[in-house]
Amino acid sequence: MSATPMSTALADPRDRGGPAQPMLIARGLRRYFRLKGRGQAVRAVDDVSFTVFKGETLGVVGESGCGKSTLARLLLHLLVPQAGEMVFDGDLVGAARGIGIAALRQQVQMVFQDSAASLNPRMPVRDSIAFGPLAAGQSRAAARQTAEALLQQVGLRPDLFGPRYPHELSGGQKQRVNIARALALGPRMVILDEAVSALDKSVEAQVLNLLRDLKRRLNLTYLFISHDLNVVRYISERVLVMYLGQVVELGPATAVFAAPRHPYTRALLASRLSMDADRRTLEPPLQGDPPSPIDAPSGCRFRTRCPCAEAVCASRAPPLGHWEDRASHIAACHMATQGSGHTLAGAG
């Protein structure tokens, strides 16, 4: 096979800062959606900061309305953040001396949940994959060759599947095509927004294996957004937990799953089903639905559902604290902060 855009093995010339420099730093990202005629706003993403290290998979978990998908769109500037900044491999995104949006999108690509809606129904999938390289200036023949190499990489025979239209493929095959298309420009980072959630379990396993294999071979960095904690635990090195537009916990996956520090994370983990009919959950860990992000509670946003809420939780929002390195495990909870005024502060 001739040179494909994925020959980006170890020494990637685009890797400027070396392995120690984070792939992406997000600081204070904010995006509100104003509601017409009501003077209110949905605070979809509210002061979110985090870091994605090179070569890792950062899992993002949270329930519907917590801002996961808005966050993904902000990172690619599909939605423009109203506040905050991003640094991609040392370059400030959108700044005069930094990296432009178009250049960012060549290096960061996205795979969406709805595999059918993300593909053009009137285009053979081979052409959908070749579209990006063509737009980026490759010749028609080279773009076609890139597309066929990519189909091979995601486990679809190019001669068999390349000429097919999306409706001629199963859900899992369509999602493989979407992954191939995301890789067509040779990105260094891929954002996977609920990319396996709509698939059958056995197909989900196949696609997860493929994602892990591609990450190894192409030296990729993943931001993996999902509501499925089992999947996130399996694929992520670090995990970020969101609740109503804010980060409530961030840390290595093993630490977060073994010893969650935020009561919301604890409840989320306890809500997982056991797969054991002899050990059924008798009491739901949380009551009610997540509140609307339109009028989020004051102070800590989780306090209305938290079993440990006290007066301090209503009056002051708990800070997330500062991360130092990949091993940092931090939580935005007054109980996790000594001297916060919560009676259980520092207890666990």
Added chain:
Amino acid sequence: MDGGQDRGPPLLEVADLTVRFVGHEARVQALAGVSFSLRAGEVLCLLGESGSGKSVTLRALMQLLPPGRTEVAGQVRLAGQDVLALRGRALQAFRGGSVAMVFQEPMSALDPVYTIGQHLIEAIRQHRGGSRAAARARAIGLLELVKIPAAARRIDAYPHELSGGLRQRAMIALALSCTPRLLLADEPTTALDATVQIQVLILLRRLQQEFGMGTLFVTHDLAVAAEIADRVAVMYAGRIVEEGPVAAVLRAPAHPYTAALLASTVHDQAPDQDIPTIPGSPPDLGALPPGCSFAPRCALVRDACRIGPPPATHPAPGRMVRCLRSADVLATPLASLATGDYR
């Protein structure tokens, strides 16, 4: 049918249910002779992936399949009544009266221009008669039963004004409004968030016991089945390939498909290992292989598997499996099933 369980007559008996979709160029065999029975107060989970026929089974029971384009054969009896013969008013009384259904997507199952109360009151008066005021009082009672907070106020809300969890609770209230004897639930918690899903599962379990309803619960998720089912029936390509008590089937599956599904479900696998997967994809329902439908993907396949559909056998009381090699599957510990290492 399933190995000598005789605690009273079954509430629902399905025998040899076959559904074909007839199109211009193809006939698709969606169900190929499905048989099972369900007692009052029992929860049977139909477990399977897309296209296995689990939702078609529910829709056939409700006679919701488009009549011109489907051929339904076989027998369905609910408390002795021949369900597939029902027409007109009798069918209307049956739907919602004897049998109620909860769908996956409450937003599309509820009518957006009617309030929750209007939905409930219409159903209650249709099936039980009575005054509007009495129906409204019963409706509020039902909303309280499904733990909707501030029920007296929420009854006048439109579906879009409720959160996903509350909408699904309202759907359950609607299904229960006429105290059905059989509840059909089609992936009712799949669209819900984790913390809400467990609440709704626990609620359904409690209500089902309180009302003594027989429940047919369709899901693709083994973990949901483990949480709610008494028995499971695993479906593949329009057939039930394995059936039995939920704990026994999940602990020691007898069919290679069940075993493979169990192994490929992401649940506490070591992060540094690939998840075992099932090679290939489900068969084309327009052209099923003559033998076992799972044979082309099965690690244990033998020549005999490809000749005809395997007969039902009963490896233990209350368990049924259609596999010539079930003894080998049962003899293999789950851990080595997960690595595909059978022999």
